[in-house]
Amino acid sequence: MMKFYFSTSTCSTACHIALEELSLEYTPIEVSWKRDLNVSELNKLNPLGAVPVLISAQGKTLTQNTAILEYLADQKPSAQLLAGNGTWERSETMSWVAFVASDLQKAFTPFFQVKDISQSETAQTEIKDFAAKKIKTFLDHIENNLAGKNYITGNQFTIADAYLFTIIGWTKWVKISTLEYKNITNYMKRVFDRPAVQSVLKKENMLDYLQ
């Protein structure tokens, strides 16, 4: 059986949602740095010390949300979380996955690490303002692309939605309101209400995720 290393309220929630949407069998292993739970085990598996980590049924180790999401979706193509190899639809979904990983998620880093970047309060404010501006540009882009759609690539929930939902949720923690974005607000509620997403949010104690 697969093993899944995750930590609550982190980007690993995206892969957790994919696992539940696909009804795959897996052993969840929680990592907590605060409680020193499974941290040394994680560090042995991933020298970067980051979640998510997936151990395949054959005992191989996979890191990085993008790769794990793709691998999981391919375990059950009938669930249509990712279209087949060589299709335009697959590349479109992967384009959104790449956007979330490389653009959206990274834009939050200055918020979470601002005290490591600078001790100066003025500099910290400037850094956070810069990050907020970037995040708002990306939210505008998402809002425009959700017009007339239930999910980011159309009417089918995909791995891109599992990841996008997870990272948009971080706006609440950095106090960037998404309430004026009508499409995003409806989208977040739509994904939140999916039974598999509810199951993950319950397990990760995150039922207060929506703004």
Ligand SMILES: N[C@@H](CCC(=O)N[C@@H](CS)C(=O)NCC(=O)O)C(=O)O
């Ligand atoms: N590019 C990596 C990012 C992984 C990542 O940054 N994980 C964070 C949680 S969102 C983490 O484990 N941070 C702990 C640490 O780096 O000490 C991926 O997509 O998997």
